[in-house]
Amino acid sequence: MTSYSVFIIDVSSRQPVEAELLDTIGERQLLDWQFQWRRTLEGYLRRLADNGVTRQGLDWPQSWHWDWRAKIDEVRGLLGHTGYSVVCRDVTQGMMRLDLASRMARLDDQMGKPLVYVDYLEIAPWNWNEPYADPPLYRGIGQVLIRTAIQRSFDEGFHGRVGLHSLPQAVTFYERCGFINLGTNPNEYRGLLPYFEITTERARTFL
Template identity: 45%
Template sequence: MVDVSTIYLVDGATGSEVRAELRDSIEDAQLVDWQLKWRPAHDALIRELIQKGVSRQQWPQSSHWDWRRKAAQVQGLLAFRGFCVLADGETQGMAQVELTKSARAPVQAGKPIVYIEYLEAAPWNSPELGRAPRYRGVGTALLSAAIALSVEEGFKGRIGLHSLPQAEDFYRRRGMVDLGPDPDPGHQHLRYFEMTAEQARAFLTEE
């Protein structure tokens, strides 16, 4: 049973509102979108960067793995708890969460958190190349979902995640605690961020 919430995104080009769905599951349709839409869009972006002569240092930051390994991992998302945002019949973003981790921030160390193992917006919603994303708000929607799940699980909204370098500002601005680069080499020095129960309460407040 997939729960569907109605949410609203903002059209990047016109600034108008866009009705969208937040679903508390990642299903086959998302993997198909990833394979048939996200990846080609990413390739098109790389092609554009080359044609514009953008130096490689300014390309989207990337990891050591290749697409085959990433594809295998994305296929594996079906086995975990996750969320996705749908608009326009397409997957606009996905997140996978884990409920077995503990908090590290001193004020809540050891308490259970919802750990965001993975959160990504579709390439056309990513701000690479300085062009406007097709939809704004996808990342925030997925983050909100993780916080809400944390509340539902009795974790009081506490969440944790490892931010990609280009996204650190986003998580700082959401009020999360920056605990610095993870010492575990498995995380490739990504900075670890945590949201406290208090921050979560503020985040979810209806103004």
């Protein structure tokens, strides 16, 4: 396992704090997810319920039954997949799973060329900027992870090309990162998640 020194922002002090970028999602990260992320998420769900937000409401999170452990187990040992995590003050703050092998670019000027595809990217619930959530503890974790995906793309010889399906609420985030929105497809994720891609030139600008 390799650890890289990175910086994220402590929201209360507005100052950068040192964090670790790990080129793995290990047992330690899965335990953090299992016992810390989910506990915070449960508290958040209770708060939503207390505020009258129902499962039909727009603010209800859907990840409570989703399983990072299963998602990591299903690609364990596969060379085409890898994971990264950001750890700060001994707690996992964000995780990302990458597909390095099976996806091709869709933008006209790079159509069919290999790229790094972000299978999953999630940050710890206490860093969410969401209705009824406490103010986030840290900011900039997503930026570190996207930078990682882009850097990995350059290292793989994919010239910085990265693709992903964004959550609808994260559209602005990826646009600000320089990604191009190719819209939704009814055959992918029930037409809910728009596909984004970044070009070599924009990837260089991001770094």
